[in-house]
Amino acid sequence: MDAAPLIERLWVGNAGRNFNYLVGCPRTGEALVIDPLDADLCLRTAAARSWRITQVLNTHEHSDHVGGNAAVRAATGARLLAHPRAEPRVGPIDQPLADGDAVAVGDVRLQVIEAPGHTPAHVVVFAPVQPSLFCGDTIFNAGVGNCTRGGDPEVLFHTLQRLLVELPPQTRLYPGHDYMQRNLAFALDREPDNDSAQTWSERIENEAVAPLTTLEEERGFNPFLRLHSASLRRNLVQAGLGAAASDKATFLALRTLRDRW
Ligand SMILES: [Zn+2]
Structure with a gap:
């Protein structure tokens, strides 16, 4: 049976006001890191919770969302998941992500939704049990991502319309930044x-x-x-x-x- 995710929202405290996320399985202790920037913070938090990081997922290819990839993967051997178009910036991908894909973190099941607009390679990740959306730089609290570094605002508009139709209203947002x-x-x-x-x-x-x-x-x-x-x-x-x-x-x-x- 699918389990509700355990979620750690990690505040990096940098000028870019980034969040990093850990998604853990309550039974197996496996964990997925989303958009690591502060690798030490991700590793320390996983250790404190006795979680084993097995996967790193990048919502998109901007450096402030992938900067901790190498250090987290070197310390844990985690596999890398991202959209194939992000590969030139994130490095070799172990599991290319496409719309409708499922990502398993132990008993936690996540759904991949392609969400272009901020960049063409952007994906968001939805946890249907205890509805939660890891939305990267697509939606922020009280705002949306800009399109000034490789994005397209018309594409972002259509992505947001789709998310609003498909996701339940009680969905909790876990964005990439606090603005x-x-x-x-x-x-x-x-x-x-x-x-x-x-x-x-x-x-x-x-x-x-x-x-x-x-x-x-x-x-x-x-x-x-x-x-x-x-x-x-x-x-x-x-x-x-x-x-x-x-x-x-x-x-x-x-x-x-x-x-x-
Ligand atoms: Zn970005």
């Missing part, structure tokens, strides 16, 4: 009457690191998941910042604005 305070400030700049964004902004004002959120909560305050919002669209049009004729046009206008914000 929540700044993202909420942008959200309120675009949609000043959004009470949810205001409440969350006040709630996390003095927090060192973002809290966990669900997709349903994100739909309340994440402007990129609120393309239908009349107030958000009206503000774009009034400021001459986008036609807001469609969800896609609204998304693209928001992405361009956030890049410069």
Whole structure:
């Protein structure tokens, strides 16, 4: 029977505000590392929990998501899993990932979803038992990934539409970075009457690191998941910042604005 994953969200504490993740099996103690940057932190955490790291998975090929690959693999002999298009940047892949693939971590079953947009080689990983999404740089708390280093915002738009349709609303998000305070400030700049964004902004004002959120909560305050919002669209049009004729046009206008914000 499939088990609920044990999840360690590791705060690297660097300027890029990266998270690294360990996903462990409660029965066998096997563990998968997602996007290691601080290898020592990943190895120390696994040792403290008596977990055995057997796999490393990269959501995409950017250096801040793969920088700890070599050290983690040298210390553990872990296999490398990533999208084949990431190979030039991540090194030889033991298990190329494609849409619909299953990844087993002991009794924990993960589903691979191809999620291009931030880069063409991006994948996200979904745990259906205790719904959890390891979303790399696709969705952040109160924001989405940029497309300035090899990405395409139109592709990202379609990826997000698909994830919103396919994933349950109670899905917990485990993104690659914490940009929540700044993202909420942008959200309120675009949609000043959004009470949810205001409440969350006040709630996390003095927090060192973002809290966990669900997709349903994100739909309340994440402007990129609120393309239908009349107030958000009206503000774009009034400021001459986008036609807001469609969800896609609204998304693209928001992405361009956030890049410069
Ligand atoms: Zn990235």
